[in-house]
Amino acid sequence: MPELPEVQAHAERLAAAFSAARLERFEPLSFTALKTYRPSPDAAAGRVLDGVARRGKHLLLGFADLTFVVHLMQGGRLRPVDGSADGRRRRPRGGVARWRFADGRALLLTERGTERRAGVWVVEGDPLAQEPLAGLGAEADTVDAEGLRALAHAHPMRLHGFLRDQSLLAGLGRRLANEVCHRARLSPFQPTARLGAPGCAAVVEAIRTAVAEGLAAERRREDMSASAQRPAAVHGRAGQPCPVCGDAVRAVEYRSYTVNYCATCQTGGRVLADNTTSRFLK
16 A cells, blocks of 8 residues: 555655646546545536645645545555546546546546545545544654654554554554564564653654655655555565565565564564464464
8 A cells, every 4th residue: 555655755746747737527437436425526626726735645636625535545546647538438447536637637546456445535624624534643754752652652552553553643554564663673563552762762763764765765756656666674575585684574464464574683583473363483
């Protein structure tokens, strides 16, 4: 799933390309596309795009007091297309929604696979105070060590899950959770209640450096990267050598995601049990 760096860089690209473009119409291409029924997206027709912003993993397309909030989920992409050429196909392959602009260009939201989880919310007024953004936590790269320690103690859980909880820290996902734990030299199953001040400081530093690295890489691109193209020391590298110590990167497999880590760097050489009990093996 695109995370904070990928969504932020893409928002910047779209803002540079489409700001001040006048919307002709919005077209849902899938019955799952539109997650709200009021206000009508038709109300944005004829308005200019004020800009494109980001909150957590969401893109925000602002048209005066109406905002289209877009969540790409796992396989979604929002990309510019030639509006006239694209118009020859009533519903492009994988099409979820389309914004047509008066100058002939369009933005096309597509999603690979069959889950159809990517979607669009239309909200009036302050989008940050409404669903789906109202319940998000602070932007992950803005939290300081003291703030993170307060969150960690108020929400005791394993560190990897804590980092991915959007109601606590917005913008991080599976890749960055793996990378942050590795950079902080902490087990992904470290209890947050026992992080302590040094652990929280290490996590904050790891978040900021991992996000900055990802953002720098993404800003060098003209389009959003695929998962395998994003910077990673351990994520998706099971069986490969850790770039820090050379030990093999290991994995704990769950049904919907994988936790990657280096035993030497993060768990004192102990290998985590590869099951949902997540107990240490000797």
